[in-house]
Amino acid sequence: MRLSPDELIFWQAGFFKLNATIMFTWALMLALALGSMLITRGLSKELTRSRWQNLLEIVVTAMAKQIEDIGLPNPRRYLPFLGTLFLFVALSSLSSVIPGFEPPTGSLSTTAALALCVFVAVPLFGVAELGLGGYLKSYIEPTFIMLPFNIISEVSRTLALAVRLFGNMMSGAMIVAILVSITPFLFPIVMTALGLLTGMVQAYIFSILAAVYIAAATHRNVPRKIDPSSSRLVAT
Amino acid sequence: MDYLGLIAVVSIVMAGLTTGFGTMAPALAEGRAVAAALTSLAQQPDASATITRTLFVGLAMIESTAIYCFVVTMILIFANPFWNFAIAAAAKAAGQ
Numbered sequence: 572m573r574l575s576p577d578e579l580i581f582w583q584a585g586f587f588k589l590n591a592t593i594m595f596t597w598a599l600m601l602a603l604a605l606g607s608m609l610i611t612r613g614l615s616k617e618l619t620r621s622r623w624q625n626l627l628e629i630v631v632t633a634m635a636k637q638i639e640d641i642g643l644p645n646p647r648r649y650l651p652f653l654g655t656l657f658l659f660v661a662l663s664s665l666s667s668v669i670p671g672f673e674p675p676t677g678s679l680s681t682t683a684a685l686a687l688c689v690f691v692a693v694p695l696f697g698v699a700e701l702g703l704g705g706y707l708k709s710y711i712e713p714t715f716i717m718l719p720f721n722i723i724s725e726v727s728r729t730l731a732l733a734v735r736l737f738g739n740m741m742s743g744a745m746i747v748a749i750l751v752s753i754t755p756f757l758f759p760i761v762m763t764a765l766g767l768l769t770g771m772v773q774a775y776i777f778s779i780l781a782a783v784y785i786a787a788a789t790h791r792n793v794p795r796k797i798d799p800s801s802s803r804l805v806a807t
Numbered sequence: 808m809d810y811l812g813l814i815a816v817v818s819i820v821m822a823g824l825t826t827g828f829g830t831m832a833p834a835l836a837e838g839r840a841v842a843a844a845l846t847s848l849a850q851q852p853d854a855s856a857t858i859t860r861t862l863f864v865g866l867a868m869i870e871s872t873a874i875y876c877f878v879v880t881m882i883l884i885f886a887n888p889f890w891n892f893a894i895a896a897a898a899k900a901a902g903q
Contacts, residue, residue, distance in 0.1 A: 574881065574885045574886055637860075640856075640857070640860070731871050734871070734874060734875060734878060735867065735870070735871045735874055737878070738871075738874030738875070738877055738878050739870075739874060741878075741881070742874075742877055745881070772863065772867070773867070775863065776863065776864060776867040779860070779863075779864055780864065780867070783864070
């Protein structure tokens with residue numbers, strides 16, 4: 572029984588292996604890029620739009636609203652990165668209804684790569700927002716003793732991101748594979764539906780956690796007070 | 808029992824125990840989290856979007872520990888390095 576699509580190798584030349592994970596990732600990239608290019612070719616600003624443009628607008632505005640709810644004040648700036656994470660993982664999970672498709676996120680390589688992207692992006696956004704000194708100072712908040720714990724937490728939550736997504740995707744595929752050999756008709760379909768649900772939830776969780784980490788890194792500790800006219804927190 | 812059998816028995820038993828014990832505590836914790844979320848939803852239905860989102864994020868964090876146990880079980884069953892090493896050593900000894 573195959574643990575991940577890594578083990579299905581199509582072509583090999585010494586060190587370079589073309590395995591199923593890479594092929595499925597390329598297929599997903601092609602579908603996302605080609606689909607978006609085709610839909611956004613004739614964008615209309617009128618009240619009537621094509622349904623595909625409507626779909627893309629719903630997806631993009633929903634993601635921007637979620638990012639803003641997390642506490643990031645300028646969602647469009649982070650939307651490319653977080654939106655791509657969500658779309659890739661969600662499409663990878665949704666496409667498992669296509670027979671013969673194995674989600675590339677079911678391989679630890681893909682999820683580790685995505686988690687490493689988040690690991691690199693968080694300091695990048697933090698430095699862009701707070702400056703290098705300001706970002707490094709955030710590691711010794713609230714006290715200097717917290718420095719090793721902050722560093723450890725950075726590393727461990729990246730690892731947790733990778734293993735969480737890998738575990739969920741791999742377990743979904745494995746449950747279906749095992750059930751197909753035991754009770755072929757009803758239960759594999761039920762478990763595939765459950766796998767779709769958990770796949771979408773995990774895609775949402777991955778991007779929301781990335782957004783939360785970025786929000787924590789770009790958070791500015793300014794003293795604030797309540798503005799009496801609008802009853803909201805404003806900077807002093 | 809020879810080494811090969813010992814490795815196999817311990818791997819199988821620990822694989823079962825890992826998932827068995829490892830899924831108990833996260834299930835209890837998730838039950839408590841959902842109960843608290845339902846209470847706060849009943850008290851403040853207007854904040855349901857925030858509560859639901861925070862609930863899902865919290866559930867994912869709790870679920871992670873169960874996933875760690877599951878990954879260890881899968882490694883023990885399907886990608887067990889000790890078993891592979893012992894099989895290779897036994898094949899080499901038999902081949903001589």
